[in-house]
Amino acid sequence: MTPRRFGICIDANDPGRVAAFWAAVLDREIEIVGEEIGLLPRTDDDLRIRFLPTEVPKTLPNPHHLHLTSRLPDDQQRTVDRLIGLGARHLDVGQRPEEDHIVLGDPEGNELCVIPAGNGWLAGTEFLGEVAADGSRETGVFWSAALGWPLVWDQDGETAVATPSGSAKVAWGGPPPVPRGPRDRFRFDLIVPEDTEPADEIRRLEQVGARLVAELGGDGRWARMTDPDAYEFEVLAAR
Template identity: 45%
Template sequence: MTSLHLALTIDAHDPARLADFWAGILPLPGPDTQVGLRFAQSDGQRVGPNRVHLHVTSTSLEDQEATVAAALQLGGSHLDVGQLPEEGHIVLADPEGNEFCVIEPGSSFLAGCGRLGELACDGTRAVGLFWAEALGWPLVWDENEETAIQSPYGGTKVAWGGPPVAPKRGRNRQRFDLTVIDGDLAVEADQLVGLGATWLDEAADGAVELADPDGNEFRLGRGRR
């Protein structure tokens, strides 16, 4: 398949505020291997937990503490999802309630992945295999129904935790956004359908919306280098 650029679109009631928050946490736009974040205006209400949350890495305990302090100052908050006191990561929510974790230093799994170490997704092994094929990214983890992929050039990993997967309720407020680089969008859409995606709709700008094998909506649009 043609080269596809991956970003994560996050619906927000106040996209500018959310963009400012994440700009204060991450190096944005960041290196080429860091998955991009985009923020879209939406007045829809969140239903149930998100299927994606971000893992932000730390270089030291002081760096982890500084990242948490910055997040709280920018409007984030602590979040209790049942984590144990002895666990080293710190669970937070951004100003619109989207969960993310600040990972303690020394994580071998996220070593060398950069500041935005991982998109941690709720999903099946099948959807991990689909995205590996769709993006041309190799599997870097495939055990006990859990999968993870990473660009051949390194950077942010994308991982799926395997079953049980919570039922999908309504449209996801966080969605993958693919940009076709120097290729034919219609051909790419057909190839994605051939891999197991479902065609949903076509946008006014010519982009198309599809769903992956777990039913997660994603957008495929045109772009240039």
């Protein structure tokens, strides 16, 4: 099977502002398609990121968040200072004093961590090194099959996959899950190759553990589905 591409979709009250923040953080260009604002990838392996408008305010922690890496000892603080200058703020999510990552929120409070230099787990990844996700082992195994990416970690209920080049990881931390509202603001996308038929892809994903919520069939959006932990994701055509 041809490996799929992985993406992130974030709902925002002001998607233009949040997209501009992340475009500056990741040094990517912005693309606007209808009401959707996306960050253009620079390589095939870059994680796709898009933002959609919502009127619902953020009241709960996101079940998933991003990890930014550091190469040199001073990089972590430089990154933190730069992000705060762009509109981020410090967050207290219960991190312990001995933990060496720094937790920030983007302009709408979407959580992110800046990881210090020397982190062995993220060695070899790019600046956007990881999506840290809530989810059971079953969901990690599902996404490995759904994306066609092998598991690079499978221990004590925690799982992880990596992009084909190793530029970034997606990791599921196992139980307990975070509290959730009616709809998660931070969701995943699965982007399929150009030669794939929608019905075939939907059927394949159902066979490896997804559940079909709705067939969408417009603007390159094929289906809304859920993974084994009932986290929603969308199946998108390649652009």
